[in-house]
Amino acid sequence: MLHKNLIRRLDLITLKLFVAVYEEGTLTRAAAREAIATSAASKRLMELEEVLGIGLFVRNAKGMVLTAAGETLLHHARRMLFDLEKMGLELDEHLQGMRGYVRMLANLSAIIQFLPEDLHEFTTSHERVKVDLEERPSAGVVQGLIDGVADIGICSEDTDVQGLHRVPYRRDELVVVMRPDHPLANLDRVAFEDTLSSDHIGLHAASSINMRTHTAARSHGIPLRVRIHVPGFDAMCRMIQANMGIGVLPRKAFELLGPPLGLTAVSLSDSWAQRTLILVVRDTTVLSPVSLLLFDHLRRHLH
Incomplete structure (x- = not known):
């Protein structure tokens, strides 16, 4: 008789709420x-x-954790919601085009350099898709995907993705x-080692660039002289303009922010200065149709 009660009493709002409680960790x-x-x-x-006759969550000080029965329901609820969304999107395509909601996490480099144009191109073709984009350091992007707070992430290639796709x-x-x-300003290229006699403006400790520069300095046996840490690229450029030191930035970010402040950039000869940013998802097979559409759009832009 349980299956008959489920058919009569289950609804999409409750199923979506159940999945949201799991993904958010708290009922609030x-x-x-x-x-x-x-x-x-x-x-x-x-x-x-009450309908199922069994508890779905264990409530504790850290939030709400699924029981074994809850894990079973989660598997089926996600599949049901996915299939219903897919059905709705495919039907809606005939009238008004794709619609949906995608949650993204990305590091600052991706947000400043590439995502504005890439997302503009995507949303121009899919005007009814809403993208929720949050900036996090690369390691935070991976953790956010593991925690289920985002569908798609972008981070530095040297980040431990912990088995994610x-x-x-x-x-x-x-x-x-x-x-x-600055004495180095007239050079075409410079080895990072030769910058270590200067004061540096550092990004926040969790940033990929901060970790790369500190690792490079340690490899030369010379401590990085960080005069001040700043939260972002624009703040770094202002500190450099104020003669607080020099800094390491992605070239495109410099091209957007540096010239208006009268700054100059010199290429690094070190191999670690060439980076690849990566797209990360938990599993492409469980992405919603609209999230998969955006994922495929972004992955085509490598050049």
Whole structure:
């Protein structure tokens, strides 16, 4: 008789809420994500457990953790919601084109250099798709995907992706940015070792660029003289303009931010200055149709 009760009493809102509770970790965040009052969300979850006759979550100080029964329901609920979304999107294509919602995490390099144009191209063809983009350091991108807070991530290729699916996205080049009156400013190329006598402006500790520059300095047995850490590329350029030191940035980011401040850039001769950014997803087979569409769009842009 259980299956008959499920057919009569299960609804899409409750299923979506159940999946959201798992992905967000708490009922409060899940209710906010699904635009449901917390009290109403709690009632729906209790009614679902009553219909099934078994607990779906264990509540603890860290949030809500699935029981074995909850893991079984999660598998089927995701498949049902995926199939229903796919059906709706395919039908809707005949009228107004694809629509949907994609959650993305990306490091600062990807957001500044490449994503504005790539996402503009995608959303121009798919005007009804909403993209929620959040900036995180590369390791944070991977952790966010593992935690289920995003569908697609972009990070540096040297990041430990912990078994997630990865494909190349874009290549970039790191350069040394400085004022035009710096002793190295007239060079075409410079070895990073030769910059270590200067003060550096560092990015936040978790950034891929920060880790690469510190690793390179240690390989030469010379500590990196970081005068100040800043949260982003624009702040780094302003500090360089104010004669606080020099800094390492992706070339395209410098081209967007540096020249208006009267700064110059010198290429690095070190091999680690050539980078590949990668696209990361948990599993392409479980991406929603619209997320897979964006993933395929982005992966075609490597050059």
